[in-house]
Amino acid sequence: MKVGYACLYGLANAGKSTLLNAILGLKIEAVSPKPQTTRYNVQGIYTDSDSQIIFIDTPGLHRPHGRLGSILLQEAEDARSNVDVLVYVVDGSYRRIDTETASKISKMNIPVIVVFNKIDKISLEEGMERLSEYSKILPNAEFIQMSALKKFGVDELLNAIKKHLEEGDLLYPEDQLIDRPTRFVWAEMIREKCMINTEKEIPHAVHVEITHVEDNPDLGKKVIFADIIVEKPSEKAIIIGRNGQKLSLIRKHAEHSISNFMQEKVALELYVKVVPDWRNNPAKLQEYGYKDR
Ligand SMILES: Nc1nc2c(ncn2[C@@H]2O[C@H](COP(=O)(O)OP(=O)(O)OP(=O)(O)O)[C@@H](O)[C@H]2O)c(=O)[nH]1
Numbered sequence: 257m258k259v260g261y262a263c264l265y266g267l268a269n270a271g272k273s274t275l276l277n278a279i280l281g282l283k284i285e286a287v288s289p290k291p292q293t294t295r296y297n298v299q300g301i302y303t304d305s306d307s308q309i310i311f312i313d314t315p316g317l318h319r320p321h322g323r324l325g326s327i328l329l330q331e332a333e334d335a336r337s338n339v340d341v342l343v344y345v346v347d348g349s350y351r352r353i354d355t356e357t358a359s360k361i362s363k364m365n366i367p368v369i370v371v372f373n374k375i376d377k378i379s380l381e382e383g384m385e386r387l388s389e390y391s392k393i394l395p396n397a398e399f400i401q402m403s404a405l406k407k408f409g410v411d412e413l414l415n416a417i418k419k420h421l422e423e424g425d426l427l428y429p430e431d432q433l434i435d436r437p438t439r440f441v442w443a444e445m446i447r448e449k450c451m452i453n454t455e456k457e458i459p460h461a462v463h464v465e466i467t468h469v470e471d472n473p474d475l476g477k478k479v480i481f482a483d484i485i486v487e488k489p490s491e492k493a494i495i496i497g498r499n500g501q502k503l504s505l506i507r508k509h510a511e512h513s514i515s516n517f518m519q520e521k522v523a524l525e526l527y528v529k530v531v532p533d534w535r536n537n538p539a540k541l542q543e544y545g546y547k548d549r
């Protein structure tokens with residue numbers, strides 16, 4: 257077996273989590289059009305007949321806002337070291353070349369694969385031109401054209417990664433997909449629906465905690481209770497919406513995603529709570545699982 261670690265690294269919104277979901281063939285990672293959707297280094301485990309690759313999905317590189325922002329940046333930087341391959345995910349449809357990240361990576365002593373993502377959004381000419389700019393900065397890297405959304409290029413990436421791995425024993429059971437408890441995935445799915453359905457600063461003010469789970473024999477399904485935490489009463493009002501419509505939409509979408517993931521029907525009970533300025537509160541950040549240093 258070829259076994260090892262690959263880090264998904266790159267600017268916020270490049271498509272790292274979409275790529276990991278495509279690799280695992282199952283939605284476990286939160287994805288949204290807003291930058292800094294991913295909040296934790298999450299390990300997704302891919303196993304096939306001749307390999308096991310442990311992918312570390314990182315929070316996208318982004319100018320940090322407040323204490324939480326700095327923690328996210330540090331998480332991504334930590335994940336970069338101690339892996340066998342760095343998978344640098346680039347938004348190929350984005351006009352500006354990310355020279356800052358590319359030059360930083362070029363100085364690192366580690367194999368680099370550049371995933372040139374979102375090619376479904378651009379013409380061939382536009383893609384080739386932009387890709388050549390990146391290959392000037394990273395002349396030793398291997399380039400793979402990708403549409404993580406349309407699952408194009410995934411096998412090519414897996415084969416490219418395998419070339420850099422050494423022989424070894426499995427590190428995780430072959431049926432394990434993620435190094436986190438199931439509740440983590442539930443909370444991320446609820447948070448993703450909050451992010452997708454709100455605007456401006458609100459998506460980033462949301463944290464979700466699963467409080468408890470019970471089997472409801474009358475409903476014939478599991479009921480998951482969760483708190484949606486925001487920073488201000490005005491944000492609470494927006495999440496709930498007029499006559500509770502927004503919250504009900506979030507609940508429906510999240511129930512759908514979690515039921516798909518669990519392969520059984522689940523119901524959600526959501527409560528919205530205000531914890532003032534939690535993103536700058538060291539005790540709260542720790543309680544919510546963010547590694548503060
Ligand atoms: N058209 C297109 N859109 C994509 C593709 N890959 C990702 N996206 C979209 O890009 C947005 C960002 O995707 P994410 O997977 O959340 O990006 P990320 O790099 O994980 O972002 P952060 O977690 O914020 O760092 C989402 O709206 C995705 O649907 C792709 O190949 N093509």
Ligand SMILES: [Mg+2]
Nearest residue numbers: 272273293294
């Ligand atoms: Mg992400």
